[in-house]
Amino acid sequence: xxxxxxxxxxxxxxxxxxxxxxxxxxxxxxxxxxxxxxxxxxxxxxxxxxxxxxxxxxxxxx
Ligand SMILES: [Zn+2]
Numbered sequence: 001x002x003x004x005x006x007x008x009x010x011x012x013x014x015x016x017x018x019x020x021x022x023x024x025x026x027x028x029x030x031x032x033x034x035x036x037x038x039x040x041x042x043x044x045x046x047x048x049x050x051x052x053x054x055x056x057x058x059x060x061x062x
Contacts, residue, residue, distance in 0.1 A: 001014065001024065003017040003019060003020060003022070003024050004024065005017065005020055005022050005024070006019050006020040006022075008020065010024065
C-alpha cells in the first residue's frame with residue numbers, strides 16, 4: 001500500500017509508514033463503509049443521469 005502522506009510504498013499490513021512513520025492502517029470497518037459509500041454514490045450518479053435524460057426529453061420543444 002502506498003502511504004497517502006508521503007507516497008512511500010509499504011507492506012499492505014503495515015500500521016505505520018516505514019518512511020514518514022505516520023499512522024496509515026485503516027480499520028476494516030472503515031474500508032467496508034467506504035465500499036458501501038462508493039456503491040451508493042454509483043447508484044446516485046446513475047439515478048441522476050436518468051433524471052437528466054428524463055428532463056431533456058421533457059424540455060425538448062414539441
Ligand atoms: Zn509515509
